[in-house]
Amino acid sequence: MKKLYWVLLMLSAILYALPFLWSDQLWWSIFIFPIPLLYLTHTEDLSFIHGYVWGCIVFLLHLNGGIYVVVRLAHESWLIGIMLGIMMVLYQALFPALLFLCTTIVVRFFAIQSPILRLCMWLIALALFIFWTDQYCLWMFGIKEGYPLMHPLLPLAQQPCLLMLLPIVGKQVLTVLFLLVPSSCVVLLWYKNYTALLFFVCTTIPWLLCWCVGATQIKQPVWYKHIKSLPCMAHSTVDNPIVTIKIIAHQLKKIIEQYPHTTVIVMPESALNVTDFESKPALLQLWNEHCLGKAVHLIFGTCRWKEDNYYNSLHWVYNGVLQECFDKKHAMLITERLSEWMNSDCMRTIYFKNGLSITRSCNDRIQLSILDTIFVPYICSELFFNELPDDNYGRAPIIAIVNDTLLLDSYIQKLLVLLARLRAMQWQRDVVYVSYGRSVFIDISGVVTEINE
Numbered sequence: 388m389k390k391l392y393w394v395l396l397m398l399s400a401i402l403y404a405l406p407f408l409w410s411d412q413l414w415w416s417i418f419i420f421p422i423p424l425l426y427l428t429h430t431e432d433l434s435f436i437h438g439y440v441w442g443c444i445v446f447l448l449h450l451n452g453g454i455y456v457v458v459r460l461a462h463e464s465w466l467i468g469i470m471l472g473i474m475m476v477l478y479q480a481l482f483p484a485l486l487f488l489c490t491t492i493v494v495r496f497f498a499i500q501s502p503i504l505r506l507c508m509w510l511i512a513l514a515l516f517i518f519w520t521d522q523y524c525l526w527m528f529g530i531k532e533g534y535p536l537m538h539p540l541l542p543l544a545q546q547p548c549l550l551m552l553l554p555i556v557g558k559q560v561l562t563v564l565f566l567l568v569p570s571s572c573v574v575l576l577w578y579k580n581y582t583a584l585l586f587f588v589c590t591t592i593p594w595l596l597c598w599c600v601g602a603t604q605i606k607q608p609v610w611y612k613h614i615k616s617l618p619c620m621a622h623s624t625v626d627n628p629i630v631t632i633k634i635i636a637h638q639l640k641k642i643i644e645q646y647p648h649t650t651v652i653v654m655p656e657s658a659l660n661v662t663d664f665e666s667k668p669a670l671l672q673l674w675n676e677h678c679l680g681k682a683v684h685l686i687f688g689t690c691r692w693k694e695d696n697y698y699n700s701l702h703w704v705y706n707g708v709l710q711e712c713f714d715k716k717h718a719m720l721i722t723e724r725l726s727e728w729m730n731s732d733c734m735r736t737i738y739f740k741n742g743l744s745i746t747r748s749c750n751d752r753i754q755l756s757i758l759d760t761i762f763v764p765y766i767c768s769e770l771f772f773n774e775l776p777d778d779n780y781g782r783a784p785i786i787a788i789v790n791d792t793l794l795l796d797s798y799i800q801k802l803l804v805l806l807a808r809l810r811a812m813q814w815q816r817d818v819v820y821v822s823y824g825r826s827v828f829i830d831i832s833g834v835v836t837e838i839n840e
Contacts, residue, residue, distance in 0.1 A: 392431050395423035400441045404448035406542040408798045410805060414542035421513060421569035422576075428509045429502050429577055432494065438487025442480030449537050450476060452799040457721055459793065464737045471721075478527070482519055486512050502577060510570055517562060522774065528726040532772050536802045539565060544805040544812075547833025551597045553812050554831075558774075564593055605830045608784070610758040613650040614819055615642050616826035616838050617658075628661045632673045635659075639674065643681050651757055653821040654687035656699070656767045656790035662690050664702055664709055675707025682706035684757050688766060688788045696746040699723065701764045701788060703755055711755070714748035715766040716777070722793075752778040755786065762786045762819075771806050776814050782831075785811075789822035800824050808833040 402420035406413045424441070427433065454472030461468035490512040499505055522533040535541075540561060543549045553561055571587040617638055635654075643649050664671060676682040685704040690697060691712065698714035718724035723745035725734055735744065755762040763780050765773075765787045787807060794800040804825050811818045811829040818829040819838070826838040 392427050395427055396433075396437055396441055397444060399424035400444035401448065403445050403539075407449060407537070407802060410542050410545055410798065410801055414545040417539050417542045418565070418568050420539075421566060422572050424513070425506060425509055425570055425573045426576060428505050429573075432491045433487045434491060435484045435488040438484035439480050441487070442483035443476060445483070446476045446479040450479075452794065452797050455797075456793045460721065461737050467737060479520075479524060482524065483516055486516055503574070506570060506573065510566055514563065514566060518559070525720065528720050528729075529724075535771055535774075535806060536799065538562075541802065541805050541809060544808040544833060546598070547808060547812060548601050549594060549597050550809065550812050550833060551600065552593065553809070554815050558813060564590075568594065605832050605834070607828075607830065607836070608760075608817065610760050611817070611819065611828045611836070611838075613648055613758055614828070614838060615646055615649045615652050616821045617642060617652055617654045618821065618823045618826055626660075628667070628670060629673075631659060631661055632670055636673050636678055639679055639683070639685070643679060643683065649681075649683060651684040651686065653786060653788065653819060653826075654685070655822050656688035656701075656788045657690075657792075658687045658788075659689040663692055664689070664704075665691070665712070668709065671704055671709060672707045674704060678707070684755075686755070686764070686786060686788070688790070690745075696748075697743050698748055699745045699766060701766055703764075711753055713753045713764050713766070714750050715745065715769060716748050716750070716752075717766075717769045717772055718745045718747045719768045752780075754780065754783070760784065764788070770810055770818075771803065776816070782816055784817035784819065786819045787821070789820065791822040791824050795824050804835075808835065 399420055399422070402416060402423070406415070406417040406420075450472070454469075454475070457471050458465050458468035490508055493499075494505055494508055499508065517537075517539060520533055521535055521538045523531060524533045526532070538558075540550065540553070540558065550561070552564070556564070567590040571583075571590040575583040575587045577583070617635070619638055639652060642652060661667075661670075672678070674685060682705065686701065687704075688699065688701055691700045691714075692698075693714070699718075700715065701713045703710045703712075720726070721738055724747070725738070725744065752763060752765075755764060761780060761783045763776075763778050763783050763785050765785050767787070767789045769777075770785070770787045770789075789803065791800050791803060794803070800822075803822070804820065804827065807818055807820045808829050810816075811831055812833045815831045817831060820827050820829055821838070828836045828838055830836075
């Protein structure tokens, strides 16, 4: 029996990762992962060590792409990157271990014998684990935030019709509805009677109805057809600013010639290695109407210095003139910032070029008045790590510029697009998503349209 429950425990952990690692094919299997774990609760009291093993497997599989990035960024100091990755997995596994222990203590203290009540206790524990991971698990690194790429609703964004209820009932309630499906499967496996079957049917009806109704047909806004992207990476490798700007100008002209109706061209986060455009107005004149053949709006990411702080910024240029800059308000762990306990000369030398980390800004989110529409800029992790929008512009569409150069062709790159789709549905905001790997328009129902078609 012990061998069996260890097999079920590890199977649950593996099944939790599969729909994230292969989201295109296995998104549907996210409903299965709680079943082996919850099935055990009928007869077994799961301990701290059970939770720790389960957590280690879960986080090792889920975070393997992130660990690879940390190791890769460390270059010759790759061993430090591996140690950081292992420490992260071992630390994150502590919470499910404590959760398993506390749940077992509560069950024993109140002498809960009813399998249904025990199942309810473990459902609450699983819901707490999901909430903690999504909202708080990275608190030890200096900011109250979680890791949103592990939320079980995320793979379902592959079929956005399944998330139709998200803007209506909210993310937490929909998560509960999600967990009721595998729990009803467990009850059916336990009892195999008509009552259990009825419970299973009731928990699956909301999802089946959403599937049958299908994706909501939303009238697409006219403006998105006037937006194109330039995700090319070549210009970031040139050291001469004039050469960089001329290379981009040549590529911009090709886009305008291919799509004459283009009014806005968006480039990803960190698209340029040229800084401080505010002091280089003559350089931007190479992107004016005379040079490109048409006056266009250009939106791109690069860095800039301001009051001795180094910011990751979004720049808005029109007809060769800088209109506005917006400095990123969220700094990504390792790639842009270090927590206080990691912030040493050694770590800065390893992970930051010239020892420069990104400063988190406190500026208000700006408006981009383009195409008779107000757009709101979000820079990469600002879209992913904000549970709610941090602007006051209602349902104004979002232009999100993303740097996924370290994630190209990986499962995380696909998860970022899925998370952007989930945010579009959750916030009920159209999203123009531009990265090096994907350039898409996402409407409020989560439907994706390629920009450069």
